[in-house]
Each structure stands twice: as C-alpha cells, then as structure tokens.
Amino acid sequence: xxxxxxxxxxxxxxxxxxxxxxxxxxxxxxxxxxxxxxxxxxxxxxxxxxxxxxxxxxxxxxxxxxxxxxxxxxxxxxxxxxxxxxxxxxxxxxxxxxxxxxxxxxxxxxxxxxxxxxxx
Numbered sequence: 001x002x003x004x005x006x007x008x009x010x011x012x013x014x015x016x017x018x019x020x021x022x023x024x025x026x027x028x029x030x031x032x033x034x035x036x037x038x039x040x041x042x043x044x045x046x047x048x049x050x051x052x053x054x055x056x057x058x059x060x061x062x063x064x065x066x067x068x069x070x071x072x073x074x075x076x077x078x079x080x081x082x083x084x085x086x087x088x089x090x091x092x093x094x095x096x097x098x099x100x101x102x103x104x105x106x107x108x109x110x111x112x113x114x115x116x117x118x119x120x
Contacts, residue, residue: 053091061096 059065062073070089074081079099081089 049093051093053093053096055088057096058089058091 053061055065058070062070064070064073067087067089071081071083074089074091077099079091080095081091084090
C-alpha cells in the first residue's frame with residue numbers, strides 16, 4: 001500500500017499540508033491552468049478593471065516605490081487612502097481618476113432631450 005501512495009505523487013505532511021509531485025501535479029495543472037496574465041480576466045471571461053490603483057501605478061504617480069514616501073505624498077496632496085495589512089497604501093481607481101481630472105464614467109443625473117420625440 002505504501003508503494004502505491006508513493007507512486008501517486010501525493011504527499012501529506014504531519015501538519016496536514018498536501019503537496020503534489022509528478023503526474024498528480026501535471027493533472028492538476030491541466031485541470032486548472034494558471035491565468036495567462038493575472039487580474040486581466042474575471043471569472044466570466046470579461047476583462048476586469050482593478051478597483052484600486054496598482055502598486056506600479058502608485059509608484060509612478062508618487063515618483064517613489066517607498067511606501068512611507070508614497071503615504072507622505074498622498075497626505076501632502078490631500079488624497080484619501082487606506083493601508084493594507086502589509087502597510088501598502090491603497091487608493092481607489094475611481095478616486096484617483098477623479099483627482100487627476102478625468103471625466104466621470106457616470107455623468108450626474110442629466111436627462112436626455114426628449115423634445116425630438118414630441119408628436120406633431
């Protein structure tokens with residue numbers, strides 16, 4: 001029985017951690033291939049837009065990859081942000097677009113002009 005267990009490629013540690021090797025790992029990769037580019041597609045296959053500004057975008061915006069200096073820049077400019085558990089500043093994408101002067105994707109409560117629909 002022990003030889004069959006070794007041949008399967010599945011290992012379970014005394015702490016209950018499971019690791020796969022050989023054919024078992026290949027089968028799992030075939031069943032669940034990793035995404036080609038992370039965060040590019042949602043589960044429905046539609047392109048997903050991240051809710052927060054990426055770390056690279058934030059570093060580009062603040063001109064520094066250093067977290068404490070990014071927070072200082074955000075504070076000086078009056079930006080609203082939160083810190084993740086790892087201490088990384090997180091800025092909502094919609095808020096950043098608003099602060100940078102981009103047009104809102106949802107323009108207010110403007111009504112369409114219905115005058116063309118009047119009957120003569």
